[in-house]
Amino acid sequence: xxxxxxxxxxxxxxxxxxxxxxxxxxxNMPRWRQGMRAGQAxxxxxxxxxxxxxxxxxxxxxxxEAA
Numbered sequence: 631x632x633x634x635x636x637x638x639x640x641x642x643x644x645x646x647x648x649x650x651x652x653x654x655x656x657x658n659m660p661r662w663r664q665g666m667r668a669g670q671a672x673x674x675x676x677x678x679x680x681x682x683x684x685x686x687x688x689x690x691x692x693x694x695e696a697a
Contacts, residue, residue: 642685649678 652674656664664671684691 642681642688645677646681646685649674649681653678 653671656667656671656674659667
């Protein structure tokens with residue numbers, strides 16, 4: 631699930647960076663363009679949230695699954 635969410639990024643840090651970059655660009659867009667790209671903003675926020683979660687807890691989750 632995690633790698634499907636961060637695709638095409640290769641790491642958690644890269645996925646978070648890409649999502650942050652999109653959200654900054656999104657905030658600088660005019661309102662009419664923001665309305666057309668609302669779905670992409672929602673996906674970027676979700677990617678950022680999941681990336682932060684796995685950056686923080688990913689190692690613990692994988693250690694539990696391995697045990």
